[in-house]
Amino acid sequence: MTVKKGAKNSLEHSLKRLEDIVETLERGETSLDDAVILxxxxxxxxxxxxxxxKAVELRIQKLSKDIDGQFSLHEPDDV
Incomplete structure (x- = not known):
């Protein structure tokens, strides 16, 4: 099975950027204009x-297997 590292890294990169933005805003050292942009x-x-x-959640729902090894639709909590 191949894992698409680009998508994973993209999500991780986005989350890291979001953390950086939060830290910058929490420091309160930016101008109001820059804070609004951030x-x-x-x-x-x-x-x-x-x-x-949400897209990943839908993929998991579609690709989950039941006990007999048959593919069936499951809610993520059932996985």
């Missing part, structure tokens, strides 16, 4: 990450 970027990254995670 906040907007953070909101956009957050939305993109949520969309990626």
């Amino acid at each position: 906040y907007e970027e953070g909101v956009q990254i957050s939305k993109e990450c949520a969309e990626r995670l």
Whole structure:
């Protein structure tokens, strides 16, 4: 099975960038204009990450196997 490292790294990179933005805003050392720009970027990254995670959740639902080894649709909590 091949893991797409680009997508994984992309999500990890996005989460790291989001953490950096939060840390910068928490320090309070940026101008109001820069803080607003960073906040907007953070909101956009957050939305993109949520969309990626939802897509992964749907893939898991579609690809889950039951006990007999047959593919069936499962909710993520059942996996």
